[in-house]
Amino acid sequence: xxxxxxxxxxxxxxxxxxxxxxxxxxxxxxxxxxxxxxxxxxxxxxxxxxxxxxxxxxxxxxxxxxxxxxxxxxxxxxxxxxxxxxxxxxxxxxxxxxxxxxxxxxxxxxxxxxxxxxxxxxxxxxxxxxxxxxxxxxxxxxxxxxxxxxxxxxx
Amino acid sequence: xxxxxxxxxxxxxxxxxxxxxxxxxxxxxxxxxxxxxxxxxxxxxxxxxxxxxxxxxxxxxxxxxxxxxxxxxxxxxxxxxxxxxxxxxxxxxxxxxxxxxxxx
Numbered sequence: 001x002x003x004x005x006x007x008x009x010x011x012x013x014x015x016x017x018x019x020x021x022x023x024x025x026x027x028x029x030x031x032x033x034x035x036x037x038x039x040x041x042x043x044x045x046x047x048x049x050x051x052x053x054x055x056x057x058x059x060x061x062x063x064x065x066x067x068x069x070x071x072x073x074x075x076x077x078x079x080x081x082x083x084x085x086x087x088x089x090x091x092x093x094x095x096x097x098x099x100x101x102x103x104x105x106x107x108x109x110x111x112x113x114x115x116x117x118x119x120x121x122x123x124x125x126x127x128x129x130x131x132x133x134x135x136x137x138x139x140x141x142x143x144x145x146x147x148x149x150x151x152x153x154x155x
Numbered sequence: 156x157x158x159x160x161x162x163x164x165x166x167x168x169x170x171x172x173x174x175x176x177x178x179x180x181x182x183x184x185x186x187x188x189x190x191x192x193x194x195x196x197x198x199x200x201x202x203x204x205x206x207x208x209x210x211x212x213x214x215x216x217x218x219x220x221x222x223x224x225x226x227x228x229x230x231x232x233x234x235x236x237x238x239x240x241x242x243x244x245x246x247x248x249x250x251x252x253x254x255x256x257x258x259x
Binding site for chain 2: 108
């Protein structure tokens with residue numbers, strides 16, 4: 001709870017304009033974990049990846065395991081699990097390649113985290129679910145095709 | 156009062172955390188079926204997951220994550236009774252936080 005209050009206070013002081021002072025005192029990771037608007041609004045995967053991870057040329061690796069259904073009856077709820085045994089993973093991104101804005105989520109790991117994440121995503125149509133894993137400065141990816149019977153992004 | 160449900164279980168050296176949040180997760184691209192107007196975007200942008208005071212994972216999301224989001228992650232270590240805290244913030248600036256103890 002103490003920490004939550006601290007965060008709120010710091011955000012408040014940032015907003016108030018005392019940016020110079022506040023930034024110097026903070027660990028940049030926590031304070032500047034701003035939502036990456038450019039990457040999340042990108043309409044294609046290279047733009048999204050460059051915006052998010054600084055490169056758009058991941059190497060394919062079968063050490064990244066993607067668990068997702070072969071056929072998803074409801075595109076609004078597609079369970080996806082990404083796991084890897086690569087060492088030193090700092091983040092994992094999940095992409096639905098044919099969605100209007102393909103980048104769905106990115107997960108940054110720290111401390112004693114294990115490179116594993118599971119969530120549920122929306123898919124507009126049959127497409128590849130791509131997982132991109134960042135290790136140091138290098139990017140690795142793997143993909144799994146998911147057939148969508150009813151799209152989950154329309155009305 | 157919070158709508159975040161957290162379940163953290165310790166198995167061997169790994170703690171697995173599963174959580175469920177209540178949120179509409181509107182992309183801003185969906186049309187209302189009655190009025191035909193776009194439903195404004197309203198989704199969780201950031202989720203911070205903590206073990207004690209240590210940040211384990213920060214998730215950044217678009218509206219492409221399903222309604223009432225489910226999130227699971229794992230970390231090494233942890234002991235029964237230790238606190239896990241999950242906090243989210245959405246694009247309208249609303250925020251919610253919840254914590255629970257690890258079950259052994």
